Amino acid sequence: MTDVPEREEGIPGATASRTAPPPPHGASSPAGTRSRRPRPALIAVFAYTLRACVPARRRAVLVLPTLAAVAFGLLSQATGDPAPQAFSSVAGLALFGLIVPLACLVLGDAVLGAEVRAGTLAFTWLAPVPFPVIVVGRWLAGWAAAVGSLVPAAVAGAVAAGAPESAGPAVAGVVAGSAAYIAVFVMIGCTVRRAAVWSLALVFLVERLLGAALTGIAQLSPTWESQAVFNGYAEGTFDQVRDGIPQGGDAIVRLALITAVTLAVASWRLAHLRLSGAGD
Amino acid sequence: MKHAAPAPPAAGAVAPPPPATPDPALADGATVTVAAASVWFGAKVALSEVTCSFGPGVTGLLGPNGAGKTTLMRAMTGAMPVNSGAVRVIGRDPRTERSVQHSIALVPEDEAVPPMLSARGLVGYVADLHGVTDRGAVDRSLAAVGMLDAADRRVGGFSKGMRQRTKVAAALVTDPQVLVLDEPLNGADPVQRLALIELFARLGAAGRTVIVSSHVLHEVERLADRVIVLLHGRLAAAGGHRAIRDAMADRPRQVFVRSGEARALGAALLGLESTAGVTLADGTLVVATSRAGELAHALPRLARQVGARLEEVRPVDDSLEAMFRELTR
Numbered sequence: 325m326t327d328v329p330e331r332e333e334g335i336p337g338a339t340a341s342r343t344a345p346p347p348p349h350g351a352s353s354p355a356g357t358r359s360r361r362p363r364p365a366l367i368a369v370f371a372y373t374l375r376a377c378v379p380a381r382r383r384a385v386l387v388l389p390t391l392a393a394v395a396f397g398l399l400s401q402a403t404g405d406p407a408p409q410a411f412s413s414v415a416g417l418a419l420f421g422l423i424v425p426l427a428c429l430v431l432g433d434a435v436l437g438a439e440v441r442a443g444t445l446a447f448t449w450l451a452p453v454p455f456p457v458i459v460v461g462r463w464l465a466g467w468a469a470a471v472g473s474l475v476p477a478a479v480a481g482a483v484a485a486g487a488p489e490s491a492g493p494a495v496a497g498v499v500a501g502s503a504a505y506i507a508v509f510v511m512i513g514c515t516v517r518r519a520a521v522w523s524l525a526l527v528f529l530v531e532r533l534l535g536a537a538l539t540g541i542a543q544l545s546p547t548w549e550s551q552a553v554f555n556g557y558a559e560g561t562f563d564q565v566r567d568g569i570p571q572g573g574d575a576i577v578r579l580a581l582i583t584a585v586t587l588a589v590a591s592w593r594l595a596h597l598r599l600s601g602a603g604d
Numbered sequence: 605m606k607h608a609a610p611a612p613p614a615a616g617a618v619a620p621p622p623p624a625t626p627d628p629a630l631a632d633g634a635t636v637t638v639a640a641a642s643v644w645f646g647a648k649v650a651l652s653e654v655t656c657s658f659g660p661g662v663t664g665l666l667g668p669n670g671a672g673k674t675t676l677m678r679a680m681t682g683a684m685p686v687n688s689g690a691v692r693v694i695g696r697d698p699r700t701e702r703s704v705q706h707s708i709a710l711v712p713e714d715e716a717v718p719p720m721l722s723a724r725g726l727v728g729y730v731a732d733l734h735g736v737t738d739r740g741a742v743d744r745s746l747a748a749v750g751m752l753d754a755a756d757r758r759v760g761g762f763s764k765g766m767r768q769r770t771k772v773a774a775a776l777v778t779d780p781q782v783l784v785l786d787e788p789l790n791g792a793d794p795v796q797r798l799a800l801i802e803l804f805a806r807l808g809a810a811g812r813t814v815i816v817s818s819h820v821l822h823e824v825e826r827l828a829d830r831v832i833v834l835l836h837g838r839l840a841a842a843g844g845h846r847a848i849r850d851a852m853a854d855r856p857r858q859v860f861v862r863s864g865e866a867r868a869l870g871a872a873l874l875g876l877e878s879t880a881g882v883t884l885a886d887g888t889l890v891v892a893t894s895r896a897g898e899l900a901h902a903l904p905r906l907a908r909q910v911g912a913r914l915e916e917v918r919p920v921d922d923s924l925e926a927m928f929r930e931l932t933r
Contacts, residue, residue: 360731360739368732372718379720443716447726447774450681451733452705599683 365453369461370468372448373435378469386473389427393419393477397484408559411485411494416558419481420497420551425527427477428470428502428546429520432509435466436590437519446599456591463510463587470502493557496576501550504579504586508546511590514597539568546582549575628843629832631659635782635813636680636708641689643675643837650675652837653689658782658815662808664828664845665817672837673817674713677784680815681710693782706734709775713786713817715767719760723751723770726759727777734778745776748803750796764791772800782813789818801827857896858920861889861903865912872906873899890920 363371378386393415400414401407436459439445448458478494512526513519527547535542542548548569556572570578634657643651651672665673678684679691682698682705691698698704718726727742736742746752749769754762759770768791775783785804789797804827808814818824824831825845833841863869870882870889878895893899896919907914 359737360741362732362735362737365733368729372721372729375725376718376720439718443712443714444718446683446710446712446716447718447730448733450683450705450708450710451730452702452735453733454702596685598685599678 365451365457366461366464369448369453369458370465373462373465374469376439376444378431378434378465385430386469389423389473389477390480392423393481394484396423397481397486400485407486408490411482411487411490412554412558415481415485416490416494416551416554419478419494420501420554421532421547423477424474424498424501424550425505425531425547427473428466428505429509429523429527431466431469431473432506433513433520433523435462435469435506435513436510437513437523440513440519440597441517443600445597449594449597449599455594456587459510459514459587459591459594463507463590466506466510467503470506471499474498474502490554490558493554496557497550497554500553500576500579501546504546504549504582507583507586507590511586511593514590514593539566542566543569543578544582546579549579549582553579628847629656629839631657631661631663631830633659635659635694636815637690637692638676638680639690639692641676641679641686641691643672643679643684643686649837651679651686654834654837654839655689656832656839656842658813658832660808660811660813661830662804662814662816662828664824664831665815665834666824666831667817667834667840670836671834673834674786675837676834677710677786677815677817678712680782680784681705681708683710706778707780708782708784709778709780711768711771711775711783711785711788713790715764717759717762717767717770719758721759722756723759723762723766723773724755726770727755727774730774731777736777736779741777741779745773746770748776749773750799765793765796766791768792769796769800772803780812783807783815785814785816787818788816789823797823857893859891859893859896859899859903860916860918860920861891861914862887862916863889863907863912863914865907865910868910869907869912872910873903876902876906878902 362368396415396418397411400410403410403414405413436445439448475495475498478498479491482488482491482494508526509519509523512523516522530541531545531547535545535548548566552566552569552571552575556570556575569575636658638654638656640653640655641651642649642653654672654676665676667673675684679686680693680698682691682693682700685699693704693708696704698708721729723746724742727745731742743752743755746755749772751766751769751773754766759767762770768788772785772788775785783804788804789800792800801823804814804816808829816824816827829844831841831843831845832839861869864887866884866887866889870884870891873879873882873889873891876893876899878893878898880892880894882892883890891899903917904914906912
């Protein structure tokens with residue numbers, strides 16, 4: 325059964341083989357005689373994800389986090405507290421508790437979960453590419469889009485709050501936090517069918533509700549950990565520090581661990597995915 | 605399952621030891637083998653112990669909606685696991701061995717395409733993932749399906765037929781040994797259908813394993829040398845579609861007869877035990893029979909008896925549509 329009968333190289337009238345020169349019976353094409361350097365799979369997946377899932381005409385939406393951060397930054401000036409402390413208590417909370425999770429949820433779902441639901445993941449899944457490469461490529465694209473959207477938001481929010489010195493810590497928090505968040509949402513995207521609903525439940529029920537009450541959950545929460553990154557580096561955040569949660573660089577390590585574990589789980593889940601069509 | 609088996613030896617003849625009858629569900633030089641594969645979703649059984657194989661050439665995978673064609677095709681490509689049994693592509697498990705994807709390509713039935721990409725972008729992406737090094741491969745695969753002129757347009761704006769052809773191009777660019785096409789002719793206009801049928805036939809003639817499912821049965825009759833019929837998740841028949849039809853000789857069939865003495869011939873035919881009914885209209889007969897072989901022998905004799913000249917005799921339901929109707933009856 326496993327003997328492979330001989331066949332003509334290249335698809336008649338269609339294309340040529342992967343490695344061999346184009347077949348003599350193939351459609352004549354001067355270009356067919358030249359070799360093509362395919363992009364590495366990781367780069368191809370990354371570029372495809374950015375183009376297909378974060379298309380150009382929707383990139384204007386990436387400005388929304390900046391507008392929201394500026395609004396919260398201006399709002400923090402109304403508290404009467406010193407600017408760094410006001411930014412931490414108002415804009416910081418809004419940034420890490422609302423803007424970062426929601427932006428990452430939208431992007432994280434777009435880079436994988438939406439494709440699973442739409443049925444277009446088949447173009448990637450049915451390729452001889454290791455699953456970790458697919459997952460990492462998509463995560464990198466989502467992270468790049470998140471960083472491109474959230475870093476300006478962090479800087480603009482700090483400036484609008486009158487605390488430009490808090491911009492650096494805020495950027496560190498959103499960069500590390502968005503890496504973990506995108507990984508978590510990629511994992512959810514290839515685990516459950518209604519990824520957006522489960523992601524919202526994770527953010528608002530598990531992280532905000534349970535995480536506010538239980539330090540154990542907060543220690544595994546990108547929201548709390550990314551805010552801990554900010555708290556560790558920024559001034560005037562003493563009232564935001566929670567016992568039992570590492571701050572600054574330690575929180576970055578914690579977020580890196582969350583990222584690595586969730587990406588590993590996502591790769592495993594992707595390998596066991598049951599690909600169905602959009603209509604199924 | 606109905607097999608297109610050879611005719612038994614004549615009664616009374618000394619029959620030599622019967623050779624092992626080849627199972628028509630199994631192909632020579634198989635590249636894809638399905639062994640007792642079952643797939644279920646909760647309480648719904650999509651495939652039930654299906655055993656068949658596919659080799660070079662074009663094989664039609666036929667069955668009504670819900671028969672399990674798409675599930676079988678997805679199982680072949682590894683996109684869907686089987687709950688029991690096994691699927692092998694060139695001797696390897698497509699579900700666990702990623703290298704199998706170098707050898708097989710699926711054109712899924714649904715219209716899903718990344719809407720923001722151009723046709724060339726999509727085909728190029730697939731070429732990148734498969735490590736295609738031939739620079740002309742992308743354009744040639746687009747040209748093969750008549751999509752080169754629209755190659756730089758976004759696939760989100762394509763018609764259903766154009767999307768299907770773009771997906772076929774994306775499959776062709778990987779130069780697969782096994783091409784699995786789930787309703788690839790959906791939405792294509794007649795000219796495009798003809799071109800695609802010719803393309804698939806050329807691929808089959810070139811030694812590729814081409815597996816095509818379609819509801820456009822007369823086109824599959826023209827396209828496929830071999831047919832696998834699924835019904836309710838089970839293998840219902842296999843072989844050439846005419847052979848399958850002949851193997852179902854004990855099922856009711858209808859035969860059209862044109863004769864100058866239609867009324868007299870019809871009366872004589874009603875005397876046959878195998879005749880289930882005769883319809884007379886405009887000097888023609890449609891004879892319903894449960895044993896077409898007997899009718900074929902008796903018809904010339906009866907025509908001579910009543911002095912009728914047979915002007916035309918042909919089965920009226922020798923199509924795959926009729927086969928489906930009978931199998932699902």
